[in-house]
Amino acid sequence: MVRGDMASKDTVDRRRALSPTACPRPFILDVVREPATGRDFPCPTCGAPAMTFDATSGGLVCPYCGHREAVDAAGPAPSERALEAGAALSRRDGASVASGDAHGFGVDVRTTECQTCGARVSFAGVDIATRCDFCGSTQVLEQASNRHLIRPESLVPFAVDAAAAGQLFRRWLAGLWFRPGDLKKRATLGEIAGVYVPYWTFDAAAESRWQAEAGHRYVTTEVVRRVVQGKEQLVEQQVQKIRWEPAAGHRADRYDDVLVVASRGLPKRIADGLRTFDTQRLQPYDPRFLAGWRAEEYAVGLEDGWREAEGRVRREQEARCARDVPGDTHRGLRVETRLGGRTYKHVLLPLWIATYRYGEKPYRFLVNGQTGEVKGEAPWSWPKILLALVAVVALALALMTTAGGR
Numbered sequence: 001m002v003r004g005d006m007a008s009k010d011t012v013d014r015r016r017a018l019s020p021t022a023c024p025r026p027f028i029l030d031v032v033r034e035p036a037t038g039r040d041f042p043c044p045t046c047g048a049p050a051m052t053f054d055a056t057s058g059g060l061v062c063p064y065c066g067h068r069e070a071v072d073a074a075g076p077a078p079s080e081r082a083l084e085a086g087a088a089l090s091r092r093d094g095a096s097v098a099s100g101d102a103h104g105f106g107v108d109v110r111t112t113e114c115q116t117c118g119a120r121v122s123f124a125g126v127d128i129a130t131r132c133d134f135c136g137s138t139q140v141l142e143q144a145s146n147r148h149l150i151r152p153e154s155l156v157p158f159a160v161d162a163a164a165a166g167q168l169f170r171r172w173l174a175g176l177w178f179r180p181g182d183l184k185k186r187a188t189l190g191e192i193a194g195v196y197v198p199y200w201t202f203d204a205a206a207e208s209r210w211q212a213e214a215g216h217r218y219v220t221t222e223v224v225r226r227v228v229q230g231k232e233q234l235v236e237q238q239v240q241k242i243r244w245e246p247a248a249g250h251r252a253d254r255y256d257d258v259l260v261v262a263s264r265g266l267p268k269r270i271a272d273g274l275r276t277f278d279t280q281r282l283q284p285y286d287p288r289f290l291a292g293w294r295a296e297e298y299a300v301g302l303e304d305g306w307r308e309a310e311g312r313v314r315r316e317q318e319a320r321c322a323r324d325v326p327g328d329t330h331r332g333l334r335v336e337t338r339l340g341g342r343t344y345k346h347v348l349l350p351l352w353i354a355t356y357r358y359g360e361k362p363y364r365f366l367v368n369g370q371t372g373e374v375k376g377e378a379p380w381s382w383p384k385i386l387l388a389l390v391a392v393v394a395l396a397l398a399l400m401t402t403a404g405g406r
């Protein structure tokens with residue numbers, strides 16, 4: 001892509017101008033305020049420096065004259081890369097960066113690092129934030145962006161805009177149970193930020209061989225001694241037993257798009273709860289999707305990401321083999337899994353991140369920028385919970401009394 005190459009050369013020059021020392025020290029945002037460097041998405045009609053990507057129309061729009069431009073994702077279709085090649089790529093030094101693509105975001109960005117949660121967020125064609133989108137900390141420093149990072153292969157563009165995200169949040173809040181009655185009215189929504197969050201996706205072919213003892217349950221009749229009315233008698237009795245037989249087998253499975261979150265800012269607990277991303281809708285990466293938006297640099301490297309995916313695939317294979325064992329139960333299952341055809345993609349997925357305040361406390365929530373799914377924290381109403389508990393206990397007591405009186 002011509003545009004990306006030009007931008008990356010431009011970036012080198014500007015970085016040098018910005019930070020004359022070889023190793024730039026981070027500086028505090030409140031002291032140094034550079035204008036947004038976003039000259040990468042100029043409007044062809046009015047010449048305004050920064051068009052932005054519009055989630056509603058899925059194209060670029062000029063905030064000044066309203067000119068619209070489709071983003072025709074020109075790159076090749078999202079393609080997986082061999083894991084081995086990626087590992088080598090991620091280890092390569094800065095020398096290879098100059099030779100062109102596959103590193104960085106492919107566009108001039110400014111990057112900040114949160115000193116509290118460690119999230120590194122890049123801003124394309126938009127002013128940097130002085131508050132961390134992920135944790136709300138104001139301890140945010142500008143850094144040289146890490147242009148050695150593997151470039152995303154693909155992304156899911158934002159389809160939910162800020163207004164819609166706010167509405168989804170309100171609806172989610174109203175649908176919660178056991179919350180304070182004035183929560184919906186008094187919850188004040190802070191700034192809501194659209195961030196492309198980094199993920200790895202992995203594909204692999206798994207071949208498993210397993211051995212186990214398969215257990216078949218059967219019922220037999222045994223004669224036992226029993227004391228009946230003071231006299232010892234022989235009584236027939238049904239006994240359940242298990243017959244164990246050796247068993248073995250093998251199976252082959254394919255895994256497609258195993259998602260591993262590579263974010264530092266998102267707590268894993270929350271990030272893993274977001275399940276509705278549709279990776280079939282990935283589009284080839286194009287820096288224009290980032291125009292006016294934020295993107296987090298990945299903090300979990302390719303090899304660590306693969307280790308997590310591998311663990312998940314192996315556990316899943318063990319579970320599948322366990323289901324393959326014939327009979328009613330099994331013991332001593334041993335599974336050997338070989339993984340081949342391992343490929344990866346680095347992808348960006350869209351998330352709205354925001355905090356709202358209720359009383360003095362901040363609560364965080366996320367809106368999936370593709371599907372509108374909401375995940376978040378909300379205060380509980382203890383009086384309501386107590387009331388519900390009392391009602392349940394009362395109902396149970398009433399039932400017991402009725403049953404007992406019969």
Ligand SMILES: [Zn+2]
Nearest residue numbers: 043046062065
């Ligand atoms: Zn314009």
Ligand SMILES: [Zn+2]
Nearest residue numbers: 114117132135
């Ligand atoms: Zn933070």
